[in-house]
Amino acid sequence: MEQKLLHKMFNGEATDNELTQIRQWVNADKANRETFYHERALFDALQLNSFQKENHVRKQSVPLWKWIGGAAAAAVIALFLLYNVPAFTDKNIQPEIAFNTIKVPAGQRVEVTLADGTHIWLNARSEFSYPxxxxxxxxxxxxxxEAFFDVAKNKNKKFIVNTGRCEVEVLGTQFNVEAYNENxxxxxxxxxxxxxxxxxxxxxSVVLEPNNTVSLNNGKLTVTPITDFNPYSWKEGLIxxxxxxxxxxxxxLEKNFGIRIIIDNHTLDNYACSGKFRISDGIEQVLRxxxxxxxxxxxxxxxxxxxxR
Known part of the structure; x- marks a missing residue:
């Protein structure tokens, strides 16, 4: 496998056909996999050596699910691998922070356990990055x-979820965060x-107590009690x-399935719905x-x- 093609993939520039070619090569034998990881480390080392003066966070954009194939693709969805290379030639250069990024396609969900033991469920169309x-x-x-967090307790290390506009700080707890856009x-x-x-x-800022939710309303944080826990069953694969x-x-449903729904039938404006479905059933089954x-x-x-209509 040409080094140039592998580095093209690490840069997030490889085509689908090239990703398939790399996948087949990696799966062919153990030696190829070892070469792949060696080139990954070399690529990161080159990136680090070119890093100057300011901290920089690099986000990989190569969806692993596109090239590992099979059952692993369904489980991992879109996991991007980065490796820390603790080699620096200049003592004044700060080590760069390497991040893994998971992107969840519409109609799917993913579970991930971080190195500290924190367990996370990611809902459809979510993007999650962690060091x-x-x-x-x-x-x-x-x-x-959207994600549900079961954070491993560590009194000496605060756990922070950064959603862009808002930040959630915790030592050890269970909570759900929904932030599909800035507002x-x-x-x-x-x-x-x-x-x-x-x-x-x-x-x-707001310090939240159990069984309460805080949300942005008209640009301000507002606290209300949770009266219905059904919306959080998505982590079990349910709507x-x-x-x-x-x-x-x-x-x-638009959020879960990444689809636009146009309602022309205004007799439905006051219709209240109740139900329970598996996300895997698909949106058309829910509508039927x-x-x-x-x-x-x-x-x-x-x-x-x-x-x-």
Missing amino acids: VSFNGDTREVRLKG EFSTALIQGSVKVTDRSQPDE TFKDINFKDLMKK ALQQDAHFTFERESGTEIRI
Whole structure:
């Protein structure tokens, strides 16, 4: 395998055909796999040697699921591998932070256990980045999307979830975070204690108690009690809802399945839905079940759009 092609993949520039070619080569025998990891380490070393003056976080963009194939692809989805190379030629250059990144496709979910023992469930269309190792006095990860955290306790190392605008700080607890975009954020605390800070207003923070949720409303953090735990069953692979407005349900389905839903039937505006489905059943199965109680038809107009009449 040409070094140039492998480095092209490490840079996130390889085509699907090239990723397939590399996958087949890596799976061919053990020696190829060892060569692959050697080249990975060499590539990182070259990156580190070119690193100058300021800290830099490098995010890999090569989806492993595209080239490892088979059952592993279904389990891992999109895991990007980076390796720390503790070799620096200049004492004044600070080591770069290497991050793993997981991207979860629509209609899927992923479970991952970090090096400190923290267990995380990632919902559909989420992107999660975490360091190869937790150095220093904090454990900071990044999330865009939705995740449920069961954080391993470590009194000497705070665990921080950075969602861009908001930050969740914790020592050891169970909580759900939803932050698919900058202006959409909520954290639901199941047990333990967390501190939530709006980074755009650092003085505005909330210490949350169990069975409460905090969310951004009109740009401000607002705390409310959790009256329904069904929405958090997604980590078991379920879509569960009770007395939810049809339009709001469609928004949730859009997030899960990465599809746009257009509602032309306005008789559904006041329709409240309840139900439980497996995410793996797919969006069309959910809509067919809802048709049993509500009068509407739907049509898939493209691969990413459904119209409800």
